[in-house]
Amino acid sequence: MFDLLWNKYHDSHNYHDNTHKYSLILYVALIEIIQTTSSMVSIIIISYNTQELTLNCIDSLYRTYPEGEVIVVDNRSPDKTVEMIHRTYPDVRVIVTPENKSYANAVNLGMNATTSEFSIVCNADVEFNEHSVERLIHFLRDNPTVGVCSPQQEYIDGSWQYCFGPTPSIIQVLFDIIILYGIINAVKSWFYPRFKKYDWPRSVGYCDGAVLAIRRHAFEEINGFDEAFAFYSEEADFCYRLTKQGWGVYFQPKATVMHIRGASSGNEMNMSENAVRKLVNSKVQFIRKHYTEQQVKLFISLEIFNYRFKELLCNVLLRMKSTNLLQSKYRMFHMLVQFYREIR
Numbered sequence: 626m627f628d629l630l631w632n633k634y635h636d637s638h639n640y641h642d643n644t645h646k647y648s649l650i651l652y653v654a655l656i657e658i659i660q661t662t663s664s665m666v667s668i669i670i671i672s673y674n675t676q677e678l679t680l681n682c683i684d685s686l687y688r689t690y691p692e693g694e695v696i697v698v699d700n701r702s703p704d705k706t707v708e709m710i711h712r713t714y715p716d717v718r719v720i721v722t723p724e725n726k727s728y729a730n731a732v733n734l735g736m737n738a739t740t741s742e743f744s745i746v747c748n749a750d751v752e753f754n755e756h757s758v759e760r761l762i763h764f765l766r767d768n769p770t771v772g773v774c775s776p777q778q779e780y781i782d783g784s785w786q787y788c789f790g791p792t793p794s795i796i797q798v799l800f801d802i803i804i805l806y807g808i809i810n811a812v813k814s815w816f817y818p819r820f821k822k823y824d825w826p827r828s829v830g831y832c833d834g835a836v837l838a839i840r841r842h843a844f845e846e847i848n849g850f851d852e853a854f855a856f857y858s859e860e861a862d863f864c865y866r867l868t869k870q871g872w873g874v875y876f877q878p879k880a881t882v883m884h885i886r887g888a889s890s891g892n893e894m895n896m897s898e899n900a901v902r903k904l905v906n907s908k909v910q911f912i913r914k915h916y917t918e919q920q921v922k923l924f925i926s927l928e929i930f931n932y933r934f935k936e937l938l939c940n941v942l943l944r945m946k947s948t949n950l951l952q953s954k955y956r957m958f959h960m961l962v963q964f965y966r967e968i969r
Contacts, residue, residue, distance in 0.1 A: 666693045667744040669735035673700040675749040683714050690758040698735040700725040729850035729859040747836045750885040760880035761838035772843030772872030775832035776880035785817030789876045792830035793911050798927040824878035834860030835884050843872045858907035905964040925969050932961040
């Protein structure tokens, strides 16, 4: 290829020394490197103190999508995550953050460390199934107005797991009060995976942050993740800002991943008191950022009513029959009511 380019260049310019030939070769080589790098797919794993899970995630990528560039952004784990990655997967790029600042900060660091047109950001407690990466990337390639999409997440046993949701809002809380989302999710869980082949890609409010396939141009247009969100709601804010800029936010069910939900931050119904407080603070932070002060007050009041109602309902059910699940739900709802009242 270089000789052909040189002959064309030589004939048109009538140069007879090697200086120009070497300059042209260097120029073409640089162009090829840039094109190859931009067309590469980068998978960015965010890890903190999850050594075994991170290694399993990398292994799943090597098995299902070996051509991808794997980057691990480690939030200064106290375990041997970084050491074991270097030892087991020397080709993997590892970025150790100066401090365990936030998930949003780690995502931005990882995205800024690559120039790939498409990237997948994921938690360390995710394992990719066959063709999952290709299907996410192909969906972005085939739909140039989509800024981000997410796969169907499954538990270890292959059962259904939620992976997207409505944008936090007053309407969303009202639907939650009448348990609409709970009923829909229960039906999906009961009939999964029988209905899976009939599921289709669709626009959603936000994609769950455990796995996000992101278009670089869209990411850069809104300046990435807002690092003011220290914990939780950062993906809802990211997706909402994409939507406001005209980008699509989509769920792609044909791509599936296994997600050990809670391994990175704690199971939803067994979250620590500190984690629940952060969850409440982040949701209110989102509402305050995007809505009026009156809407903020209404949102908080509705959330208190929502979780107080569910707390009372769980209490009634516990008197009829006590189960570990009901006890966990009661404890969770009680904490949510308490923290929303504090922040009001």
